[in-house]
Amino acid sequence: MHKKLVCRHCPLPACFPGWLALALLLALASxxxxxxxxxxxxxxxxTAAYRALGALDPDPLTRNPDYLAARFVDKDFLGQQLYLPADFSQALEAIRRRGSRTFFYITARTKYIDQVLAQEAAAGLKQVIILGTGLDSRPYRFRRQxxxxxxxxxxxxxxxxxxxxxxxxxLGSKPxxxxYVAVDFDKDDLGQTLARAGYQADxxxxxxxxxxxxxLQEAGVRAxxxxxAKGAQPGSRLVFDYLLQExxxxxxxxxxxxxxxxxxRARHGEPFLFGIKHGHSRGFLAQSGLVLVEELGSQQMVSRFLTGNKGQAIGRPSQGLRLVLAEVPPPGR
Ligand SMILES: C[S@@+](CC[C@H](N)C(=O)[O-])C[C@H]1O[C@@H](n2cnc3c(N)ncnc32)[C@H](O)[C@@H]1O
Incomplete structure (x- = not known):
């Protein structure tokens, strides 16, 4: 006879087979x-906890540049939510044992986007919009330079x-x-909200x-x-990442x-919802009026951002994630 027990982590009866509980949870969350x-x-x-951990990497070539992440993220998060020790080499060992690739992906992503931002800022850029900023520390790390x-x-x-x-x-106060601009990409008019906040579209x-x-839902991504594409000055750029549909x-x-x-992710109300089919990113961006400048897969991430001072790769991101740089073309193109 099944006992009517309730699982400690979810409201489902404990007698449900695990896979059914997971499927129901996923369906509810999505x-x-x-x-x-x-x-x-x-x-x-x-993501901030992984950046904080990556910032402890003794090798400057593979270190995550986000030295502020540890001050922004809850100090117990790494241990209590990701079950990782705060010591870098022990944590790396645990990550490798688990076969997890997220940590390596986050390091490559931080380094790539920092590089894009530094290049743009050196070329005279004055305005940056961070969509879904979370605990991103770039406004505070880049302001001195x-x-x-x-x-x-x-x-x-x-x-x-x-x-x-x-x-x-x-930091004591907001520099x-x-x-800060509160928006729901799936529901709100981002253009109007940004304009009210002082974004200069010219x-x-x-x-x-x-x-x-x-x-996000596909409609939110497209919007x-x-x-x-339509609201920003030509030459403006968008750096983002996506998951392959496959x-x-x-x-x-x-x-x-x-x-x-x-x-x-499902338990926390953040299931994965959206992907782009392999080989379709250029066309997907073009449908919105953007031009693909560059796209990086796992191999490029390893060679550009995850190869240490002895020529060894610290780890490999998942093959299913891509980093993309896109641009707003001149009118009529
Ligand atoms: C994985 S976190 C990434 C945060 C940050 N960009 C980073 O890389 O650390 C996803 C972020 O997207 C935000 N987000 C998710 N859905 C959103 C929506 N519909 N509208 C606005 N922000 C959303 C979340 O609140 C969260 O901060």
Missing amino acids: AAGAVPPGKVSWTSQV YPGLRFFEVDLPATLAYKQQQVEAA AGVT RRTLFIWEGVTYY TLGLV ALDRINSGDADGRAGTAA
Whole structure:
């Protein structure tokens, strides 16, 4: 006879087979498909915790440049949510044992986007919009070298309020040149909200959309791409990442490798929803009016950002994730 027990981690009877419980949880979460209102994004803390860990890498060639992440993220998050020790080499060993690739991907992604931002800032860029900013520290890390840069940090209200609180606790106050903008990409008019916040559409702008597209519905992704393509000055750029549709399908079919991460994201209301088919990113961007400048897969990430001072790769990101740089073309192109 089945006992009517309730699982400690979810409201389902414990007698359900595990796979059925997971499938139900996933179905419920993807029906909601969004960070629950009032809740701080869990994945924004995951990525910041991985950056904080990566910043401890003794090798400068593979170190994550986000030296502020440790001050922004909850100090217990790494141990209590990711079950990793705070010691870099022990944590690396644990990550390798688990076969997890997220840590390596996050390091490559931070380094790539930092590189794009530094190049743009050196070329005279004045305005940066960070879409789904989470605990991104770039406004605070880049301000010394580029004090004229203005940053708009865009996210859901609860995550943005938490970010502000963490920034103030770490730095004393919110520095000048940073504006927080509360938006839901799936529901709100991003263009209007940004304009009200002081975004100057006649200035060349860099849009950073890091670790966000896969949590959105396709309509939200297209609306945001359209806003950049049609609302930004030609020559403006968008750096973002996406999940291959093939990888998303594998994850959604219960791929054994990704099962723990899938269940955790679903539990926190942040399931993966969106992907682009292999070989279709250029066309997908063109449908919104953007031009693909560059796309990096796992191999390029390893050679450009994850190869250490002895020529060895620290680790390999998943093959299913891509880093992309796109540009707003001149009118009529
Ligand atoms: C994985 S986190 C990435 C955060 C940050 N960009 C980083 O790389 O650390 C995803 C972010 O997207 C935000 N986000 C998710 N859905 C959103 C939506 N519909 N509208 C606005 N922001 C959203 C979350 O609140 C969260 O901060």
